[in-house]
Amino acid sequence: MRSKLGLDAGLVRSCRAAAARVAAQVAEATAGRTTVAVERTVARMLGVDGVDPHDVPLPNALVDHVADFDGIPRGVAAWVGNAMVQTDRSAPEVAAAVGDGSLALGELPWAEREAVERAVADAHEKTLAAMRARCAERDALREQLGEQPRPHRYVLTATGNVYEDRDHALAVAEAGGDIIAVIRSTAQSLLDYVPYGPTTEGYGGTFATQANFRIMRDALDEWSRANGRYVRLSSFCSGLCMPEIAAMGAAEGLDNMVNDALYGILYRDLNILRTMIDQRVSRAVNGSFGIVINTGEDNYLRTADALEAAPSVVASQFINYFLARDCGVPDEQIALGNSFEIGPSIENGLLYEWAHAQLTRELFPDCPVKYMPPTRHMDGNLFMTHACDTLFNLITVATDQEIQTIGIPTEGIFTPHIHDRVLGMEGSNYVFTAARDLGDEIEFKPGGFIQSRAAEVLRDAHAMLEEIVEIGLFAALERGMFGDVSRSRDTGRGGEGIVEVAEGYLNPLHGAVEAPAGV
Amino acid sequence: MRSKLGLDAGLVRSCRAAAARVAAQVAEATAGRTTVAVERTVARMLGVDGVDPHDVPLPNALVDHVADFDGIPRGVAAWVGNAMVQTDRSAPEVAAAVGDGSLALGELPWAEREAVERAVADAHEKTLAAMRARCAERDALREQLGEQPRPHRYVLTATGNVYEDRDHALAVAEAGGDIIAVIRSTAQSLLDYVPYGPTTEGYGGTFATQANFRIMRDALDEWSRANGRYVRLSSFCSGLCMPEIAAMGAAEGLDNMVNDALYGILYRDLNILRTMIDQRVSRAVNGSFGIVINTGEDNYLRTADALEAAPSVVASQFINYFLARDCGVPDEQIALGNSFEIGPSIENGLLYEWAHAQLTRELFPDCPVKYMPPTRHMDGNLFMTHACDTLFNLITVATDQEIQTIGIPTEGIFTPHIHDRVLGMEGSNYVFTAARDLGDEIEFKPGGFIQSRAAEVLRDAHAMLEEIVEIGLFAALERGMFGDVSRSRDTGRGGEGIVEVAEGYLNPLHGAVEAPAGV
Amino acid sequence: MSSVAGRASLEAVRPYGDHLDDGLVQMSFTLPVDHGPLAREAALALVTQMGLVRPEIVHAKPLTKGYTYFVVFAQCNHTVDCSQLRATSSSTRAMSEEQVDAYVAEHIDRPLVVIGASTGTDTHSVGIDSILNLKGFDGRHGLEAYHWFRAHNLGSQVPNTALLAKAFELRADAILVSQTVTQQGLHLHNLTELVELVEAEGRRRDVLLICGGPRISDELAKELGFDAGFSKGTYPNDVAAFIAQEVAAREGRSADASAAA
Amino acid sequence: MSSVAGRASLEAVRPYGDHLDDGLVQMSFTLPVDHGPLAREAALALVTQMGLVRPEIVHAKPLTKGYTYFVVFAQCNHTVDCSQLRATSSSTRAMSEEQVDAYVAEHIDRPLVVIGASTGTDTHSVGIDSILNLKGFDGRHGLEAYHWFRAHNLGSQVPNTALLAKAFELRADAILVSQTVTQQGLHLHNLTELVELVEAEGRRRDVLLICGGPRISDELAKELGFDAGFSKGTYPNDVAAFIAQEVAAREGRSADASAAA
Ligand code: B12
Ligand code: B12
Numbered sequence A, B: 001m002r003s004k005l006g007l008d009a010g011l012v013r014s015c016r017a018a019a020a021r022v023a024a025q026v027a028e029a030t031a032g033r034t035t036v037a038v039e040r041t042v043a044r045m046l047g048v049d050g051v052d053p054h055d056v057p058l059p060n061a062l063v064d065h066v067a068d069f070d071g072i073p074r075g076v077a078a079w080v081g082n083a084m085v086q087t088d089r090s091a092p093e094v095a096a097a098v099g100d101g102s103l104a105l106g107e108l109p110w111a112e113r114e115a116v117e118r119a120v121a122d123a124h125e126k127t128l129a130a131m132r133a134r135c136a137e138r139d140a141l142r143e144q145l146g147e148q149p150r151p152h153r154y155v156l157t158a159t160g161n162v163y164e165d166r167d168h169a170l171a172v173a174e175a176g177g178d179i180i181a182v183i184r185s186t187a188q189s190l191l192d193y194v195p196y197g198p199t200t201e202g203y204g205g206t207f208a209t210q211a212n213f214r215i216m217r218d219a220l221d222e223w224s225r226a227n228g229r230y231v232r233l234s235s236f237c238s239g240l241c242m243p244e245i246a247a248m249g250a251a252e253g254l255d256n257m258v259n260d261a262l263y264g265i266l267y268r269d270l271n272i273l274r275t276m277i278d279q280r281v282s283r284a285v286n287g288s289f290g291i292v293i294n295t296g297e298d299n300y301l302r303t304a305d306a307l308e309a310a311p312s313v314v315a316s317q318f319i320n321y322f323l324a325r326d327c328g329v330p331d332e333q334i335a336l337g338n339s340f341e342i343g344p345s346i347e348n349g350l351l352y353e354w355a356h357a358q359l360t361r362e363l364f365p366d367c368p369v370k371y372m373p374p375t376r377h378m379d380g381n382l383f384m385t386h387a388c389d390t391l392f393n394l395i396t397v398a399t400d401q402e403i404q405t406i407g408i409p410t411e412g413i414f415t416p417h418i419h420d421r422v423l424g425m426e427g428s429n430y431v432f433t434a435a436r437d438l439g440d441e442i443e444f445k446p447g448g449f450i451q452s453r454a455a456e457v458l459r460d461a462h463a464m465l466e467e468i469v470e471i472g473l474f475a476a477l478e479r480g481m482f483g484d485v486s487r488s489r490d491t492g493r494g495g496e497g498i499v500e501v502a503e504g505y506l507n508p509l510h511g512a513v514e515a516p517a518g519v
Numbered sequence C, D: 001m002s003s004v005a006g007r008a009s010l011e012a013v014r015p016y017g018d019h020l021d022d023g024l025v026q027m028s029f030t031l032p033v034d035h036g037p038l039a040r041e042a043a044l045a046l047v048t049q050m051g052l053v054r055p056e057i058v059h060a061k062p063l064t065k066g067y068t069y070f071v072v073f074a075q076c077n078h079t080v081d082c083s084q085l086r087a088t089s090s091s092t093r094a095m096s097e098e099q100v101d102a103y104v105a106e107h108i109d110r111p112l113v114v115i116g117a118s119t120g121t122d123t124h125s126v127g128i129d130s131i132l133n134l135k136g137f138d139g140r141h142g143l144e145a146y147h148w149f150r151a152h153n154l155g156s157q158v159p160n161t162a163l164l165a166k167a168f169e170l171r172a173d174a175i176l177v178s179q180t181v182t183q184q185g186l187h188l189h190n191l192t193e194l195v196e197l198v199e200a201e202g203r204r205r206d207v208l209l210i211c212g213g214p215r216i217s218d219e220l221a222k223e224l225g226f227d228a229g230f231s232k233g234t235y236p237n238d239v240a241a242f243i244a245q246e247v248a249a250r251e252g253r254s255a256d257a258s259a260a261a
């Protein structure tokens, strides 16, 4: 794709270098630490699932049990592996026994390290094989049925009831949607466990559970086969269970995951260090199972001024990008976020949006960038919202965004009713068709409004990155450099779940999935 | 304005030459003829107005009376002037006397020609003075209060009740509208007289009467003064009373008039020759009172395929332009029509629209071109209509159209409800602000889709014009070259109202207002 | 149970927003009242009178002195018993151009004469043209193209009287009227007048009266005394199929006279 | 007579489309029914049950098996007697930041303590921040900036219990709660719980309970047991003015105790 903005290549290189350093600093800061969520993820990767007699998810029962005797520093895997050897049980059986109180891992003598490691490796390999098989199936079906040309429409359902979500998802598919994302109940991010089984009660969204993933994916597979077009499924690797949800997604063959390194910190007040450790494992898992991750820079423009915050979006994109690369996520799986949030009354707002969207596109040529609709300034004037969505659709197709979250007329009021998404899709379909080749057709005036604006934003983003290299990402978060939200490093939810690892810490993820350097 | 399309200047010159010849041919064909409508207009220009005891408008009573004794060939002015001299009455008094049957013009002896001519000239001069004064007032107020930057929003009201129209017009003004056009009742075009007085019952529109003009203009003057922004008023010089309505508009200080040379023929089945004579006088009057005329090429795209018919739009614009120039309408008062009517499902439809709209703009650089919204393909899907209107708004501002008829969400269903126009205006306001300088900012790829399409349309329009010069405009109409509608020269409503003028035909319009050559 | 799609009980159907039976409905209207708290109350009171609950004004906009526009969401607890409903729309078998011609040949065996126009002051002819003219609609021929039909299109702006005179002169089997301008109920007036004229002539039984237009529904047409009404999305063959089967039925010649009953 | 604008009789107000009393209303909703003639009938029947006449379906769209979307226009003959309505919204005098500070100085003469949060699992803090934080909203300072206010903002995702504990500890004059997520009535649940907790403590009279959010109306707030509710377009001074006058009134110190009654 030829550059329309004529960006300063040297400046871009310098931004990348700075962001890479920031990512490296984060890796150091997190080195030698694990979290309860990471350990629960390990348990899941050993095949542990289900709930105990008190409906506590077994991964939690297991990790809590190990934590009770301060065993986490050696890694849950070590204790489970040892029990497998000593009691000749499978990992799931070990967990079940721990769950019903019939087995105390701390009281078993240590078997030979090598045997333990082998037991763990075998169990892990078994789980990996199943996940790989499911994802291979997914890839095959996608390959066989094919998809629509980009931009792909990413559509949210949020009823709270997985069965309603399913019907809503089918309506979206009928209307031409490409990716269904089931938004999560507002409470879930703050839970330090993943609920189990199908759920029918949630607020502002539906709980992400493995059973719900399957119900949705099965319905979409059925529709895809019947209609000869593959429709993707997405969820959220977000909150205190980022890595576990990544594992669940791999098990159920999901296609995309919203997965942002900073969102939980900024908008859920999660502990910085905890989140940094979790996101590495979470993304490592996404990365190795071909799941596309979506970052959330769009959110900054909802809490900070969209014009002033434009450079922070770009700076964050670079950082999110290198944090993802660091744990093995390839470019084609990193969908960097951006959004169309400039106030409708801003003179030449469309030209600013055009510059910003084109900038993201050109800075990350091999990434499937993701573009979000106007929401902050939307209200009960449904037609005004639809007009804004129409120009948003235009910029989306004119700047070759690969993934678009569609806008809906009721965006300013409530989560979509079943027909709202169809109205949004009709608008998107119309504009994408009518303006199909607009991007190729038009050029920006050299040194004009758009080129100058893009250059300005890049320059300021570069300055921010340079500063962040100096002060470090954590201090940057403290100073509220992203979304006007300031978070301090020693507060925030989930900090108690961080554990320093000890000599002989065992974690099978290392290697099998591109595990974070630090672990 | 620099050309974005890189048009072939030679071809443009050749189009203008051909169209000028077509206009000249029309002038020949109509030479030596008048119509009952033209004569009624003469009566109005002598100050005749009001109704007779049977509620027949006096201009009609007078002209019918003269027609009864075959006096039309000498011109109604001659008979009235003679009566003025012989009975020492004013023109209105003469008409009134004729109306109540107390005076028979045919029975009066002829006074000295010179005296008759002077009487007519004086009466005419009196009326002209009043009209000039009213229009000067209009220009002064417009000057004093100022208007918004172009594109000006032209908004239709169509309640059938002038008092409802007035409230609707105020709502439009509040919402930022620049020009109010009261659409006429569906019956009016076919009436060979203009109703008298305020009217409260019409279908699909409100009757154009001089009283209604005043009621609307007064309300708008009041609003304009109160809000420090001048809002214009428009009506329709259309149907069997084209020239009379032009005179009424001058008397009431209207700002714009829809005035198309061919619309009545194509869409009201009016007689070709009759319409050609009427439109010349009608436009001559509009022209000399500073009233901007709007042509109706947009209509072709509602009855013919919008892509195939594009060249016919351009050909017609050239013809309408030269027919207007021929009777003295200056460029800045000729608003040539076009519209955004390509089906929403057409691939790259927006690029076609962009090419067509830019073409009109560049072909008539000194004319305030007028752009109409999508309507033909609109239906009960209000949000789809609004999405189409949003892209229409974008092209309007990006191609510097000077007048825009706004689209409304209910376009596909009914004439606007009071809030529908406000919703349409909000969309137009939004896009015009957000894309204010888009036109300057972007360039079309040289030899790309848009430039090639514009060249193609111009080439085909040129071919059409060449053909029309050969066969003549009337034959072109017979062949259905415009809007896929075919009309034959000797049928059509109002043909009986054409009269060949005789030796000594008297018509004061000649000279005073730039009168058509033929008369 | 909630895990089965299409699980709504047909006996008590309610509007659906994002949950079965949430009853959510969107509404918009203008009240001829100045914008302000009182106008809000009035809007809420009005929606309540409709029997809707929890009305919520999500948008209110002053239009000009004396007028305020509202967008409201509310919950509708009225239910419809779909098991009791029966579609009133004309139950004719759908047929293609060829099938219609074959049907007429077999059951009627004479050409059917149809005459159409856009009546009154209505100049909209695209609709009636697309039904009658050769070109037809959306790639499907108009009745002019049918072997067993004789189609006459008088065009637009045709007075009812002129249409009828011609119809009787041609002994038309069916009269097709198009009405597009509906503002102030103009179409109702034009259509009613036509029926009255035919009845005044005592010829109502001799001819099929069919009307159509973007805002004509079969329900409305029947209410006005027509035999059928057709709206947006109608194809010429739909109309031809109706005429053929109806004529056959009336002449007692149809395979299944019931079909058109 | 029809030549006077704003001529609608306030005793019998009807919706207005393009003519006085035409009663035109637009409506849209989805029915959990397959698209088809029956669904049409159901939609029309539903609108009829609302007491609307001449319902007309202008758009019908199948969404997926078992769901159909409708856009309908109909005529509403219900009327509202505006002369009988009285706006229930809190009738406090509007005041600017300066006026509020002056008012408190004069009538209360001690700093007012207010505490606010976005409660439950609601992470939307922009709303409450714009009321309490220095920066405020749209160029108008938040209560933090007021000389006679002591504003404490606990942020978002705050449990009701935590908010109350802090409120009582600070002897707050007013508790300000923001709720933005309303899906499945989550806000109703959170707000009701807060009122119940305060009442359980027997402290309802000691503190003003105020809530706000895009979908909170003053009517709703009062219905839930709050003293006032504020929605979109609220400015910090609106809230400050209410608190100041209400406190003054309760302490019987206001110039016009009635103002806040
Ligand atoms: C084309 C058009 C025109 C053209 C008409 C040219 C012509 N020769 O037909 C022109 C430009 C002349 C025109 C003028 C006016 N128009 Co006009 N026009 C339209 C437009 C854009 C499209 C209509 C159309 O052709 N549709 C395509 C056809 C194929 O669809 P259809 O008519 O629905 O027909 C289908 C079915 O309904 C059915 N059908 C139709 N008739 C019949 C008859 C029978 C017997 C059967 C079986 C079936 C059938 O079969 C067809 C195929 O499926 C509509 C807007 C819109 N999107 O609908 C406005 C519209 C119809 N016009 C409107 C108005 C008000 C006017 C004017 C009166 C405005 C004015 N005063 O200047 C004028 C004057 C016209 C008059 N006096 O009647 C309004 C009508 C509002 C209302 N409901 O009252 C509309 C809706 C636009 C608007 N929102 O204001 N118009
Ligand atoms: C910003 C935003 C976010 C940000 C919030 C960041 C933050 N720290 O606040 C982020 C990105 C984190 C977010 C996340 C989510 N959001 Co959100 N979000 C919005 C958005 C775009 C703007 C809200 C806003 O800031 N408005 C600006 C402020 C100033 O307006 P306001 O809140 O109305 O406040 C004014 C008045 O209401 C009043 N007021 C408000 N509170 C109070 C309190 C008192 C005491 C008083 C006196 C007055 C008052 O005064 C203010 C000034 O006038 C809206 C869409 C929209 N346009 O509203 C969606 C929206 C609110 N979000 C929504 C949802 C569903 C979510 C999620 C739950 C989705 C998900 N599961 O991922 C998540 C999770 C959030 C959660 N668990 O609560 C929905 C809510 C639907 C509903 N009605 O239930 C909305 C409407 C979008 C949509 N259509 O889906 N969101």
Ligand SMILES: Cc1ncc(COP(=O)(O)O)c(C=O)c1O
Residues within 6 Å of the ligand: A183, A184, A185, A186, A188, A189, A236, A238, A239, A258, A259, A260, A263, A268, A294, A295, A296, A297, A299
């Ligand atoms: C980047 C990102 N992560 C996660 C979420 C979902 O929020 P929660 O963590 O509350 O499910 C969002 C929703 O806006 C988001 O943008």
Ligand SMILES: Cc1ncc(COP(=O)(O)O)c(C=O)c1O
Residues within 6 Å of the ligand: B184, B185, B186, B188, B189, B236, B238, B239, B258, B259, B260, B263, B268, B294, B295, B296, B297, B299
């Ligand atoms: C060019 C032109 N003239 C006149 C009219 C008005 O039609 P009528 O002559 O029926 O008033 C229109 C409306 O579409 C038009 O486009």
